[in-house]
Amino acid sequence: MLFPTTIAGSLPKPSWLAEPDKLWPKWRLDGAELAQGKLDATLLMIKMQEDAGIDIVCDGEMSRQHFVHGFLDYVEGIDTVNKVEMGIRADRYKAMVPVVRGKLTLKGRVHEAEARHARAHTTRKLKITMPGPMTISDTIADAHYGDKVKMAFAFADLLNAEAKALEKDGVDVIQFDEPAFNVFMDEVPTWGIEALHRAIDGLQCTTAVHICYGYGIKANIDWKNSLGEEWRQYEKIFPALAKSRVKQISLEAINSRVPLNLLSLLESKDLLVGVIDVASDIVETPDKVASVIADVMKYVPKERIVCCTNCGMAPMHRNIAEAKLKALGDGAKLARQRFG
Numbered sequence: 001m002l003f004p005t006t007i008a009g010s011l012p013k014p015s016w017l018a019e020p021d022k023l024w025p026k027w028r029l030d031g032a033e034l035a036q037g038k039l040d041a042t043l044l045m046i047k048m049q050e051d052a053g054i055d056i057v058c059d060g061e062m063s064r065q066h067f068v069h070g071f072l073d074y075v076e077g078i079d080t081v082n083k084v085e086m087g088i089r090a091d092r093y094k095a096m097v098p099v100v101r102g103k104l105t106l107k108g109r110v111h112e113a114e115a116r117h118a119r120a121h122t123t124r125k126l127k128i129t130m131p132g133p134m135t136i137s138d139t140i141a142d143a144h145y146g147d148k149v150k151m152a153f154a155f156a157d158l159l160n161a162e163a164k165a166l167e168k169d170g171v172d173v174i175q176f177d178e179p180a181f182n183v184f185m186d187e188v189p190t191w192g193i194e195a196l197h198r199a200i201d202g203l204q205c206t207t208a209v210h211i212c213y214g215y216g217i218k219a220n221i222d223w224k225n226s227l228g229e230e231w232r233q234y235e236k237i238f239p240a241l242a243k244s245r246v247k248q249i250s251l252e253a254i255n256s257r258v259p260l261n262l263l264s265l266l267e268s269k270d271l272l273v274g275v276i277d278v279a280s281d282i283v284e285t286p287d288k289v290a291s292v293i294a295d296v297m298k299y300v301p302k303e304r305i306v307c308c309t310n311c312g313m314a315p316m317h318r319n320i321a322e323a324k325l326k327a328l329g330d331g332a333k334l335a336r337q338r339f340g
Helices: 031-052 114-120 133-137 147-168 187-200 218-225 233-241 259-266 286-296 318-339
Strands: 057-060 075-088 094-104 125-132 173-177 206-210 248-251 268-278 305-310
Touching: 031 057, 031 318, 057 094, 057 147, 057 248, 094 259, 114 125, 114 147, 114 318, 125 133, 125 147, 133 187, 133 286, 147 173, 147 187, 173 248, 233 248, 233 268, 259 268, 259 286, 268 318, 286 305, 286 318, 305 318
Parallel strands: 057 125, 125 173, 173 206, 206 248, 248 268, 268 305
Antiparallel strands: 075 094
């Protein structure tokens, strides 16, 4: 099928599960009720995606407060009590972060419950997302390894263990989210992709890496406004990614200042092209989605295009996110009619 659809990963949590319209919401349940609520919300988000015509569905990250810390919650060796302030994404913003104080090991499975629950309740292809090792190393302080790269590779080994388990759970696509790739461009070819290779080592399922300009929050929007008329970060990392073992690249397109001719640098990779803007509440029309696909087709063979969102939708209003999912599904269907 031409132009299959998927999402970058996260969706807004139901208001009965967590605070609405927040990137890092507080849970409104606890204990056994919270555990069940996460699974109920996972089913709700799968149904929302299926109704919208999404072909490769996600769990919506319903079991995580944050895309990085949802993984860190299951890692030993991290001090989550005595946090320190640290600049993130080259000091784009500061945050109080946990500290690595000992050897990193997994406490157990991370995403088993939601992955198996989702797999049991959909016949469509299933994608699960996890943070990439470079992005994790840029979102946590180190008081043990003494070297950012060494710590990133330690996280990569943990990610790989969970990824292999997810594959056995029946997950079809495992995606690693690496927004840090758009910040530390010089480090991506020297060690970032190597760490990503460690995370995907031995996997037979489809692997993907998501690289974008961030959620639609003020810090990211302000950063985008500082990047000038053309956003050329992708130009520095795409040649190295084209030679990588990752099968799919997820990137930003609609309403961005990314020169689309840069996509040709990715050669034979399948591209998850963002045709839905997550930094705006304006709902795209199917015609707009199809027109972005047409623009991308000037540089990428249509057989390699997967229609996606620019980034996660976690902080969005739920009704807006639902309408945008419908636009995604309808727009891809229209593109099939026009270009198939």
